[in-house]
Amino acid sequence: MTEIESLTALAQHLSGGKSLANVILQGLELQAQGEALLRSDLTGTVFLGCHLDPRTLQTVIERGAMVFPPFSGLPYSPYRGALYTPEELYAGFDPAHPESYADTPDARVYAHWNSRGGAHPPSILETLAQRLHDHAITDALEEVLVHQGQPRRVVAIMGGHSMLRGQPDYRAVAALARALARLGFFLVSGGGPGAMEATHVGVWFAGRSDAELDAALEVLARAPGYKHPEWLARAFEVRATWPLLDAHRELSDSLGIPTWLYGHEPPNPFATRIAKYFANSVREEGLLTIAKGGVVYSPGSAGTVQEVFQDACQNHYNTVGVISPMIFLGRDFWTTTRPVYPLLAHLAQGHEYARHLLLTDSQEEIIQALVRFNQELDARRVAG
Known part of the structure; x- marks a missing residue:
C-alpha cells in the first residue's frame, strides 16, 4: 500500500489524479483537506492519527475507510512518519545553559515516560500509544535503509x-x-x-x-x-x-x-x-x-x-x-x-x-x- 506522510506528498498524489483507495495517510492535519478527500475513492483508505473535521470523519468511515484516531495529551506522536533528528529532540537546548535540556522534547518525553510508570505503565492506552510509536519508528527506519x-x-x-x-x-x-x-x-x-x-x-x-x-x-x-x-x-x-x-x-x-x-x-x-x-x-x-x-x-x-x-x-x-x-x-x-x-x-x-x-x-x-x-x-x- 502507498504511504503518505506529508501534506506535500498528499497534494502531489491528488494532483496527479490518483485515487486514495488502499492508501495509508499517517499523522496528518487534514481539517482543511475535507473536500479534496471526499472527491476521492476511499475504499480501503487508512487514516493513522490524522485530524479530520467531524463531517469528513463521519463520511470517510461511511465510505469504507479505516480510522485510527489520534491520542491527546502526549508529548510524542504515536503515528509519526519519520525518524527523529538531533535538531528535533534537542529543540530549545541552549549550550550556555546546560539545564535547558530539561525543556527539550527529548527530556519531556522521558519525564512523561517516567510519570506513566516507566517500563511498566499501568495504563493500556499508554502502552498502546508506545507500541504504535515504536511501530512507526520501525516503518520509518526501513525506508532509511534503502x-x-x-x-x-x-x-x-x-x-x-x-x-x-x-x-x-x-x-x-x-x-x-x-x-x-x-x-x-x-x-x-x-x-x-x-x-x-x-x-x-x-x-x-x-x-x-x-x-x-x-x-x-x-x-x-x-x-x-x-x-x-x-x-x-x-x-x-x-x-x-x-x-x-x-x-x-x-x-x-x-x-x-x-x-x-x-x-x-x-x-x-x-x-x-x-x-x-x-x-x-x-x-x-x-x-x-x-x-x-x-x-x-x-x-x-x-x-x-x-x-x-x-x-x-x-x-x-x-x-x-x-x-x-x-x-x-x-x-x-x-x-x-x-x-x-x-x-x-x-x-x-x-x-x-x-x-x-x-x-x-x-x-x-x-x-x-x-x-x-x-x-x-x-x-x-x-x-x-
Missing part, C-alpha cells in the same frame, strides 16, 4: 556507554567509523554516549581532516562522560564549530538507535538520524538485525556482551537470512578483561559464522574484512 533504490551497506559499532571522551579507545572507534564512512558504509550504533557517540563523531568528521577531528576530540574531552554537566554543551560546541557542510551530508549520514528506557543518557547529537524507541527489546534486536554488513564490538560491559550473544544467536540459526561478520576490536579486552571471544569461537565451531569471526587490534584488518564481506554480499544480491 538509498537510491539499493540497500545500504549497514555496519554497526557496539561498545560501552561509559567509554570516556579523551580515552584511546574513544579515538580508535571514531577513527574506524570515519574510515568506514569514507568507504560508503552506513554506520549505526545504539545512539547513546561513550563508544556509541565516538561512532557518530567519526562519521560527522568523514569529510574533514585529521587535525580537525583531533581538535574536536580535545573539545569533547573537557566533559569526558555523559554525567558531566557540560557533556551535551561540548557536543553542541563541536557541532557549531565544525558544522556539516552540504558537500559532506551524504558522506556523514549515520543512524543512532537509542531508547527512553535509558533516557538518563541523552541521545547522540552527532547521529544525523535517530530512531528512538520506548521498548528496549525491540531496539536491541532491530539494531543487530539491520546490521547485515557486519558488527564491530569495541570494549564494553554487560550491555555489549548481551549484544554479542544476541548477534551470535542470529548468526547461529541464520534467522535474518544473512550470516554477517562479528569483529572484536581489542585482543586483550575480549580475551582477558571480558573473555567472551574464546567462548564464542567454541560455540561457532562447525557453523558458517565461524569463518566470519575476527579478533584484532588493527583498524586495517577490520576494514579489509568488512569490505571483502560486503563485496561478496553485493555479488550475491546481484546474482539473485
Whole structure:
C-alpha cells in the first residue's frame, strides 16, 4: 500500500489524479483537506492519527475507510512518519545553559515516560500509544535503509556507554567509523554516549581532516562522560564549530538507535538520524538485525556482551537470512578483561559464522574484512 506522510506528498498524489483507495495517510492535519478527500475513492483508505473535521470523519468511515484516531495529551506522536533528528529532540537546548535540556522534547518525553510508570505503565492506552510509536519508528527506519533504490551497506559499532571522551579507545572507534564512512558504509550504533557517540563523531568528521577531528576530540574531552554537566554543551560546541557542510551530508549520514528506557543518557547529537524507541527489546534486536554488513564490538560491559550473544544467536540459526561478520576490536579486552571471544569461537565451531569471526587490534584488518564481506554480499544480491 502507498504511504503518505506529508501534506506535500498528499497534494502531489491528488494532483496527479490518483485515487486514495488502499492508501495509508499517517499523522496528518487534514481539517482543511475535507473536500479534496471526499472527491476521492476511499475504499480501503487508512487514516493513522490524522485530524479530520467531524463531517469528513463521519463520511470517510461511511465510505469504507479505516480510522485510527489520534491520542491527546502526549508529548510524542504515536503515528509519526519519520525518524527523529538531533535538531528535533534537542529543540530549545541552549549550550550556555546546560539545564535547558530539561525543556527539550527529548527530556519531556522521558519525564512523561517516567510519570506513566516507566517500563511498566499501568495504563493500556499508554502502552498502546508506545507500541504504535515504536511501530512507526520501525516503518520509518526501513525506508532509511534503502538509498537510491539499493540497500545500504549497514555496519554497526557496539561498545560501552561509559567509554570516556579523551580515552584511546574513544579515538580508535571514531577513527574506524570515519574510515568506514569514507568507504560508503552506513554506520549505526545504539545512539547513546561513550563508544556509541565516538561512532557518530567519526562519521560527522568523514569529510574533514585529521587535525580537525583531533581538535574536536580535545573539545569533547573537557566533559569526558555523559554525567558531566557540560557533556551535551561540548557536543553542541563541536557541532557549531565544525558544522556539516552540504558537500559532506551524504558522506556523514549515520543512524543512532537509542531508547527512553535509558533516557538518563541523552541521545547522540552527532547521529544525523535517530530512531528512538520506548521498548528496549525491540531496539536491541532491530539494531543487530539491520546490521547485515557486519558488527564491530569495541570494549564494553554487560550491555555489549548481551549484544554479542544476541548477534551470535542470529548468526547461529541464520534467522535474518544473512550470516554477517562479528569483529572484536581489542585482543586483550575480549580475551582477558571480558573473555567472551574464546567462548564464542567454541560455540561457532562447525557453523558458517565461524569463518566470519575476527579478533584484532588493527583498524586495517577490520576494514579489509568488512569490505571483502560486503563485496561478496553485493555479488550475491546481484546474482539473485
